[in-house]
Amino acid sequence: MSTELVWFKSSYSNSGGGECVEVAHASCDSSHSIRRTVHVRDSKLGARSPRFTVPPDAWSAFLAYASFDV
Template identity: 60%
Template sequence: MSDRLIWFKSSYSDSEGGNCLEVGLTWRERPHTVHVRDSKLGPRSPRVAVTGGSWAAFLAYARRDA
């Protein structure tokens, strides 16, 4: 995975050390791959990579149950 990803911290992350999630995109306009990591560990964090379509499906599901 590229170290040049643009990482975005979740709007639900807090400054208390909990619920910290960052999402990194390989292509900002229409991502082909979305990378997810724990922001507390930063670059050392294990990453999960999913397709842009899978990420969109996850977000739709999460919004529905929010």
């Protein structure tokens, strides 16, 4: 089983190199059906970017907060 993360850009990222966030999910089983951790990095730096890892429920809570329309 490969341990390499597959990164994807935020749907809010633009192609002009603006503010971009990339996310990767790590699975805990070989079928990749169960998400165990969420990894986040700055896409402008790619593999050199600092990153942080959170549990899926924390990421979901952040997304709910970030998308809250006042």
